[in-house]
Amino acid sequence: MKALVYTDTLELQYRDEPEPSVGDGEALVKIEAIGICGSDMHAYHGHDARRVPPLILGHEAVGVVQTGSHRDKRVVLNPLITCGHCNHCLGGRSNLCAERELIGMRRAGAFADYISIPESNLLDIPADMDSITASLTEPAATSLHAIYLAEQALYRPVSECNALILGAGSIGVFAALMLKHKGCGSIFLGDTNALRRATAETANCGTVYDPLGDELPPQGSFDLVIDAVGSGRSRAAASALVAAGGVISHVGLLDNEPGLDTRRLTLDEIAFLGNYTYSVIDLRAAIGLLYCRALGDLAWVESRSLANGAQAFRDIHEGNAAAAKIVLTP
Ligand SMILES: [Zn+2]
Ligand SMILES: [Zn+2]
Structure with missing residues (x-):
């Protein structure tokens, strides 16, 4: 073969x-x-x-x-x-x-x-x-699993949350499309690659911005931050941008550098959730969402x-x- x-x-x-x-x-x-x-x-x-x-x-x-x-x-x-x-x-x-x-x-x-x-x-x-x-199915199930875990830690339903996603690869794009499918009306998506930002914009992923060039969203303004990059820099950004009482969902595995602000996490009761892959149920649910075109074209x-x-x-x-x-x- x-x-x-x-x-x-x-x-x-x-x-x-x-x-x-x-x-x-x-x-x-x-x-x-x-x-x-x-x-x-x-x-x-x-x-x-x-x-x-x-x-x-x-x-x-x-x-x-x-x-x-x-x-x-x-x-x-x-x-x-x-x-x-x-x-x-x-x-x-x-x-x-x-x-x-x-x-x-x-x-x-x-x-x-x-x-x-x-x-x-x-x-x-x-x-x-x-x-x-x-x-x-597999990347969609990864995003689905992360959102499912985050939903259990969030104080209010995702439909009422301001959400930020770092990284516009497939996990980030799927996370944005799923949050939208769940009724979340305020979604920001950051990526440093201009081509990827353009793609995320056509996919209707919410407000797409460049973390290195554009004006950043206000600090402490997101109830949910999904870090689909997983670098020291993205963890530092997540630590600063998450709202008090909010949730950081950590999915990316780029590096293990320092960046997470554990002091702020403690003082502002921010939950930090690690996410690894999916369960069989997540995979089945992802097949269903993809098959019925719930996540766009x-x-x-x-x-x-x-x-x-x-x-x-x-x-x-x-x-x-x-x-x-x-x-x-x-
Ligand atoms: Zn994969
Ligand atoms: Zn086992």
Whole structure:
């Protein structure tokens, strides 16, 4: 089969690879579409010690099952493989399983013609759901999960909140579209990349601004800040812009530099929530929202061929990609 293999820092090769072996309880899936995630970029930059080359990256995938009881079904992959029997797994919070493992990290990912994955990680999708839309399930579920956790910590419903999102990648854009879907009328979205800002504006994500150039929104004015960047600078911005009694939802994982103002968090009773991935229910809910077009026309997503995937990584790396999400098709 053909696969896009991460071979070294800033290097990907589209080449022949052996077809994956299919273990007990696993299925072989023929990939239809697979999105490039910020975490794939992180690996590509050589910054992820957990992703060691040579490795097939990629975890935002949809495909057709080739083997076993799900044969011929179109499915979205739940990329998070978990033990299935610990308290977190049984309690519906499988994302916290101590044995959790993401595909495309130690085991092969989905930038390829085929992948093998446990059958319990297959999620059925409607037969007429197009594959590009379905491939957005994973990032959409990440945003959905973050908002769900934030809703439990917010003092008032999101429809009454001023919301700020830092980062206009797919997580940030989806978060804005979901908050809007929930009736939130005041949404700001900050990104330093002009192309991404233009895309976020066409996607109707609210008030889009440049944190480095434009006049900043007033300090302490947002009940909810979703940090979809996760850098020292974005945490400093979130700490300053969040309102007293508000919530910072931390989703991005760019770096671990200082920036969070724990003194202000304490004095102003600000909740800081870490968010990691999603539960199976979040994935199912995301499929539903995407399928019924609750999140708009998704024209901000671009698709390219897997064979040209290396160029897509390069374009994102150089800041030349306007799309908030690029999806590759084998
Ligand atoms: Zn992802
Ligand atoms: Zn578990």
